[in-house]
Amino acid sequence: xxxxxxxxxxxxxxxxxxxxxxxxxxxxxxxxxxxxxxxxxxxxxxxxxxxxxxxxxxxxxxxxxxxxxxxxxxxxxxxxxxxxxxxxxxxxxxxxxxxxxxxxxxxxxxxxxxxxxxxxxxxxxxxxxxxxxxxxxxxxxxxxxxxxxxxxxxxxxxxxxxxxxxxxxxxxxxxxxxxxxxxxxxxxxxxxxxxxxxxxxxxxxxxxxxxxxxxxxxxxxxxxxxxxxxxxxxxxxxxxxxxxxxxxxxxxxxxxxxxxxxxxxxxxx
Amino acid sequence: xxxxxxxxxxxxxxxxxxxxxxxxxxxxxxxxxxxxxxxxxxxxxxxxxxxxxxxxxxxxxxxxxxxxxxxxxxxxxxxxxxxxxxxxxxxxxxxxxxxxxxxxxxxxxxxxxxxxxxxxxxxxxxxxxxxxxxxxxxxxxxxxxxxxxxxxxxxxxxxxxxxxxxxxxxxxxxxxxxxxxxxxxxxxxxxxxxxxxxxxxxxxxxxxxxxxxxxxxxxxxxxxxxxxxxxxxxxxxxxxxxxxxxxxxxxxxxxxxxxxxxxxxxxxxxxxxxxxxxxxxxxxxxxxxxxxxxxxxxxxxxxxxxxxxxxxxxxxxxxxxxxxxxxxxxxxxxxxxxxxxxxxxxxxxxxxxxxxxxxxxxxxxxxxxxxxxxxxxxxxxxxxxxxxxxxxxxxxxxx
Numbered sequence: 001x002x003x004x005x006x007x008x009x010x011x012x013x014x015x016x017x018x019x020x021x022x023x024x025x026x027x028x029x030x031x032x033x034x035x036x037x038x039x040x041x042x043x044x045x046x047x048x049x050x051x052x053x054x055x056x057x058x059x060x061x062x063x064x065x066x067x068x069x070x071x072x073x074x075x076x077x078x079x080x081x082x083x084x085x086x087x088x089x090x091x092x093x094x095x096x097x098x099x100x101x102x103x104x105x106x107x108x109x110x111x112x113x114x115x116x117x118x119x120x121x122x123x124x125x126x127x128x129x130x131x132x133x134x135x136x137x138x139x140x141x142x143x144x145x146x147x148x149x150x151x152x153x154x155x156x157x158x159x160x161x162x163x164x165x166x167x168x169x170x171x172x173x174x175x176x177x178x179x180x181x182x183x184x185x186x187x188x189x190x191x192x193x194x195x196x197x198x199x200x201x202x203x204x205x206x207x208x209x210x211x212x213x214x215x216x217x218x219x220x221x222x223x224x225x226x227x228x229x230x231x232x233x234x235x236x237x238x239x240x241x242x243x244x245x246x247x248x249x250x251x252x253x254x255x256x257x258x259x260x261x262x263x264x265x266x267x268x269x
Numbered sequence: 270x271x272x273x274x275x276x277x278x279x280x281x282x283x284x285x286x287x288x289x290x291x292x293x294x295x296x297x298x299x300x301x302x303x304x305x306x307x308x309x310x311x312x313x314x315x316x317x318x319x320x321x322x323x324x325x326x327x328x329x330x331x332x333x334x335x336x337x338x339x340x341x342x343x344x345x346x347x348x349x350x351x352x353x354x355x356x357x358x359x360x361x362x363x364x365x366x367x368x369x370x371x372x373x374x375x376x377x378x379x380x381x382x383x384x385x386x387x388x389x390x391x392x393x394x395x396x397x398x399x400x401x402x403x404x405x406x407x408x409x410x411x412x413x414x415x416x417x418x419x420x421x422x423x424x425x426x427x428x429x430x431x432x433x434x435x436x437x438x439x440x441x442x443x444x445x446x447x448x449x450x451x452x453x454x455x456x457x458x459x460x461x462x463x464x465x466x467x468x469x470x471x472x473x474x475x476x477x478x479x480x481x482x483x484x485x486x487x488x489x490x491x492x493x494x495x496x497x498x499x500x501x502x503x504x505x506x507x508x509x510x511x512x513x514x515x516x517x518x519x520x521x522x523x524x525x526x527x528x529x530x531x532x533x534x535x536x537x538x539x540x541x542x543x544x545x546x547x548x549x550x551x552x553x554x555x556x557x558x559x560x561x562x563x564x565x566x567x568x569x570x571x572x573x574x575x576x577x578x579x580x581x582x583x584x585x586x587x588x589x590x591x592x593x594x595x596x597x598x599x600x601x602x603x604x605x606x607x608x609x610x611x612x613x614x615x616x617x618x619x620x621x622x623x624x625x626x627x628x629x630x631x632x633x634x635x636x637x638x639x640x641x642x643x644x645x646x647x648x649x650x651x652x653x654x655x656x657x658x659x660x661x662x663x664x665x666x667x668x
Contacts, residue, residue, distance in 0.1 A: 003427050004435070083278055083294035090288075110288035110625055138290075147467060153378070154361075155370035173364060174357015176297035177375050183467035185290025185622050189297060191274070194357030253466055269623055 048162040052228035060263035061222035064135035066116035068214035075213035086199040087139040089116030140199035141257030148178035169195035287626025299638035301351035313455040314488010315341040329514035335663035343654035396440035455484040469544035470617040482526035487606035493599035520576040568605010572598040
């Protein structure tokens with residue numbers, strides 16, 4: 001007659017073996033990494049620890065041509081439908097308050113038809129009712145305290161040492177948690193790869209010394225891109241934060257965005 | 270991407286109100302993610318009801334004790350399926366268990382689930398049933414079933430007085446551990462939503478607590494409904510003490526749950542943060558039917574009144590009427606809690622994080638996240654429960 005104790009012994013040994021192998025697994029992975037270092041590190045072509053990429057936006061310079069959003073779609077093969085974007089442009093129209101009210105400004109109307117890719121048709125709001133109007137390019141804010149990397153259940157979303165938040169699409173399980181966690185609506189699940197996707201600052205370009213596609217095509221220089229670790233004396237990003245008063249989007253959420261904006265209005269979220 | 274999804278999104282684009290971030294058009298979490306908290310809630314609630322018998326010695330509820338545990342098990346076995354099917358890459362799901370990213374609440378799923386299934390439910394059932402397994406392994410007329418029961422003894426065939434006492438004590442201990450575990454299981458599900466600060470409809474510290482109490486409410490209601498239905502099917506007498514005890518438990522759990530949910534709204538309205546305008550528009554507009562009518566009116570206020578009437582006038586109401594009132598209340602509560610899950614999951618994605626506009630959601634019929642799949646996943650636990658009842662005979666051998 002077997003007792004509970006006999007069964008517990010067998011069960012205990014089995015559980016301990018499983019736990020030990022689970023604990024040792026990361027060590028095995030580390031050992032594998034040492035034995036086979038990543039290609040980029042071994043070839044020396046691009047070392048992420050030697051860079052710190054930043055994009056900053058001068059929204060007063062944006063004319064809403066939408067070339068940035070269009071270039072992004074083409075460069076990154078973003079699905080063409082008007083509800084998948086890595087970057088897009090918003091138009092804000094702040095109306096006059098009208099004589100009857102005590103308000104300084106009237107209603108704010110925002111739109112972004114097809115993400116601004118085709119430019120913006122003239123607003124339907126009569127000119128005399130418009131107090132001011134402006135455009136705001138949107139992209140991943142590359143948060144320093146990013147909720148999207150924090151919540152990824154498998155660690156497929158991560159922050160690269162060069163400051164870019166990336167997604168390993170071959171590791172992502174497509175749960176959508178990161179999409180829900182991004183306060184800026186910058187992520188989506190790609191219907192083809194079924195993995196999460198976002199702006200990578202055109203990582204495949206910047207690691208080759210090129211600019212992100214959106215920066216490349218911006219005709220007014222509203223998008224400014226640079227490497228904080230660059231040794232060139234006139235760093236455009238550093239100059240920007242020296243000359244402009246900057247803000248970030250939704251600062252109260254504590255996400256610490258690394259994309260700084262100049263010329264934002266309080267209505268911009 | 271399937272054509273239907275693409276078409277429904279193109280259609281949704283025509284019905285956008287205000288300004289939404291372009292990526293917010295699609296609801297990334299659909300009907301299956303509504304089912305997940307609903308099902309885990311039923312698990313936690315059913316277990317809590319069972320623990321009332323085991324730990325708090327509520328004698329009247331004894332007829333539901335084993336049945337509640339089996340119900341919890343049946344639903345727990347199905348709980349991961351909606352999560353699995355909604356993944357973009359279900360074939361990679363094992364990564365959550367093998368390489369969990371521990372700062373993610375979702376990564377804890379494997380641990381919480383395994384703990385609850387293996388360390389709580391299965392162990393408690395085993396300690397409770399071991400004596401029966403040993404008996405049935407000898408006495409069952411069917412040779413296959415005799416073999417099955419023998420396997421389920423796990424080789425522990427000692428049924429001496431002392432051994433059974435130890436079983437009982439260990440079972441008791443596990444139930445005591447099981448109560449916080451049930452809270453953990455469902456509180457954790459609430460935390461997945463509550464921790465999303467990007468979404469003001471979800472990101473509240475009350476979310477896990479509301480989830481826990483609504484889980485208790487839904488689990489008790491499910492057991493009320495099942496107890497009466499199954500007793501009728503078995504042509505067994507319905508214990509009025511048990512029905513009345515379920516009525517009382519449900520009423521008190523509902524008081525707590527509705528008070529917490531009301532507190533959530535009072536707090537939101539009083540603090541009137543940036544998001545309040547869009548949330549009020551959401552509740553009174555897009556969610557008018559599912560929130561105000563179904564969740565609040567039909568799923569909360571109506572059963573509260575019915576349960577209160579049943580309790581206050583229990584001496585004057587006939588047994589039959591009390592049973593009917595209990596049954597109707599349980600049904601309303603189950604619908605109400607489902608509506609609550611719907612309003613949380615779907616409602617939380619109907620407004621854009623721009624807080625300036627709304628998208629729409631249309632539940633498709635077929636596909637991974639369609640109505641048929643959701644229905645199948647909702648029916649499956651009842652089928653499993655049927656099998657479990659057949660094997661485990663919660664009411665003795667004659668069932």
